[in-house]
Amino acid sequence: MRYLPAFLAPLALALSGCAATPPPAAVAAPAPAAATGAVSAADPRAAEAGEAILAAGGSATDAAIAVMLALTVVEPQSSGIGGGGFMLRADAGNGTLVTIDGRETAPAAATPNRFLGADGKILPRETRVFSGLSVGVPGNLALAAKAHSQYGKLPWAKLFEPAIVLARDGFVMNRRLYESLAGNKGRADRTDAARAIYFGADGEPLPVGSTVKVPALAATFEALAKGGPEAFYGPESAAALAAHVAADTPQDGRMTAQDIAAYTAKERPPVCIRYRVYRVCGMGPPSSGGVAVAQMLGQLEGFDLAAMGPDSPTFWHLFIESQRLAYADRELYVADSDFIEVPVEGLVDAGYMRSRAALISADSTIAKAEAGVPPGAPLARGDGPEEPEHGTTHFSVVDAGGNAVSYTSTIEGAFGSGLFHQGFYLNNELTDFTLTPEAGGKPVANRVEGGKRPRSSMSPTIVYDDTGRIVLVIGAAGGPTIPVTVTRAIIGVLDFGLGAQDALALPFAMAFGDTLLIEEGSALVAMQDDLAALGHKGFRISPAPIKANALGLRADGSWEVATEPRFAGVVTP
Template structure:
């Protein structure tokens, strides 16, 4: 199994974990003249999402005078309808909010294990780990969804529009129907067994012969419209309490082959939480993201921090040495991440030690521009637990990122997920339920040592999601960015930040950069890019196992440059999301 090998902590030079770290001393809030011009008719600010109809939902909130938080919530709700394979109210997410004065807040809506879950949750009757597919297509994989609670928490603190107003675009899309994109059609065809597991899924997306409806087919999801209308009218209580919560829990319990299945009480007990941000600097840009239970923010910061002593701009974007250094930094970050990162409510995560400048300098010193590290192991930061073992998790393909900025230059970066494509395949109220619990290490021990990311009651599984916000050296908001794609998320995000800062690329060009990622001692490069032709050079630098293949990348960003905010999505998916 490929390890989610991605992340830990160590980050940039003066990295620190904090709730609202102050901006650099040289920073100053933008003047009114710095505010972005209208990006759409009558809208100050902009939205980037994986589907243009979700972008339109967010822009409608900005046009109505809503905040970036309002727009992000409306975007998430619309994605529940038009991108059911990737995200939505049946899953969870992380939201990072950064303001023009440098204030940063982060909100955790990660799913939780039910109260009856135990460390041997995924083990069979012989104490063995069964095939992954058996764990996914089961109630064992479903965590208590967190996106609705996350939206409610963020809206209470930073919403301007009424709660119900945020639901209007999504309700209209579900009730009146939306046209299936080529991307959704391909996802259905490739994951038909899971997407069509339930009668609800088959009725929505497949014909009588079990074939996915073609691109352009009008999908009407009346059940989801009713669910969204109930939450709009009744608030999050309509999701976490009462008949809908009982029905959701019963759906999961019916497919859970052991005691401890999800109950209505698990939903009633769920809470989204404000968390400490993790912030650092890279070439005088201030960068902030989520801390545990996701490993994504610290991974991005660590990758960048370990690269800062190298002059990447001088090396150049098309230089194999640049990408060699990038891969080597990943390897160090992944090693720390696998050992230390987990839900900090349950496991002592040595964040301070991992981001200590001295520790980062020692880790960076292991990287050489003309050779490959023979072996890579986790470091030993101050406060590191001594009795943990490495764990692993599967790849995820059911994730979506979206970025928003409003007229006040407040940035919101939000990553939402149901884990795999179409999550567990189970549906309730017209939406797919996540398989997020498979982000736990399914084996609780390795060679007699506990795995930090083991299953425990009420625990949140480790994630790779990395919503980030960035301020320039003058303290002005400049970039909100993130990605989808499991363990590739921090790599996609760090790569694009390097593209913007080191190579001066615009947002779309930064997202379009070729992809290279380390999986242990092996390196994957993106097929069809110049990196494929550079494989001999990478091997000469010591990367013995380098392979090229197509990769499923999906990132979104908004970037302030030349006096305006510009939204961008990864051009690799542009043709896949054309609305017929």
């Protein structure tokens, strides 16, 4: 990779792709579950919203939508209806898997030079992020409506009830939100409306323990509950949103009401591979997550990871090398498949992944990790840097019937663009496009284009065992760290035999170009000399910029609810 994410400087912070078909093995009867299912989310109040919907007889899809809406209230820095997401929905009865793309889109008038100044240089970060230039047409509500129409059981309005109560009656400021507000002043408090809700007269965030009410958001939810998605994408609301964004857009194509009215959530083919006896499925383009997770696993399948275990420097060395290869392919090949040819089947082809695995040595590092040439690879394509952010959240839901939803939602950076509209923050998702349209005289796959969806790292994932049972529902937040976070946890469960919670607690290490991030305070710190002897360099010791949530199937058929252990004590009010 050619960039260092913001959190590093200065450390302040064996199968090709599968269609939506049953697993190859015979489908088992749905696994026993709790009476109403299970929910894992980044905030306990959002998890409770999903649990309430399950208890009322809702489906996993219903509950996931309720969680997304509740997170708009209690986790405004990371998620909400002002952003987009990706959903995997697995049917326990027939084994089918459907993936829905609710990724934001660029305005139709956007050009490849959107983030360049008149001098051809990349605009300052404040200009490209903290303005309407970065805002894409939100897709979360369209995704929710599409999923609900197909898999919902309860009335649409019912799903809004928990979020309306939270926004209208108030919720308690927890330490995580307080610290995020304090650490993002200038972004979180960019508008008078947001300052009036989250900040006091002294300009500082409301203290931990304060009651926060968002009446404008309650009113928005009430309108959406009554009017459906038309209350967001219809003419009047679309015109208001477009005007708000356009007024804050200094150059290039401004958002219009037609951009919003024309938005559609789309079903995409899932990306599935066989990993040992398991079937691992994720999201396809415009997400790079499903391909990256598949590639890392596929490249490591020939190594006996179980024998190494999580305390082995050799395992971590192999994992880091696999990351480097997968991310090199990601940068060159993956973008919105509606606009460019993405060789997904070639990238996860078993033979291709074995050829990439052959580049990995157990006793040395690859001198330079470069993209390969998978079957069907397009030619004449460049790659380039993009804007790393991590204002994202993930939630996993399983209902009483064993049906599962893995849903990752985002507004890109913490508090998105800082623009606040009708009680919620608007995303800065367009900075996930590659900032420069060409590299080496070649067009970049992930360049800005009108109506295009920016590449994502989001990696909602569902894992099946050899009988077709769902055994793991997982995803993460953390920008470019997401595929690595998810893959490391999958290996923890499938190879190391850990429970889901212990798998999320595994140390974190990730290569960024010539820099190797190692999680502060983890067992990996003591492995630096061993990793250096294998050729790794540029060590940075830092807190892990990750956040994962998962549901893991226990041997007795119940679900283990796993939440990010690094957030212990900061999300509970």
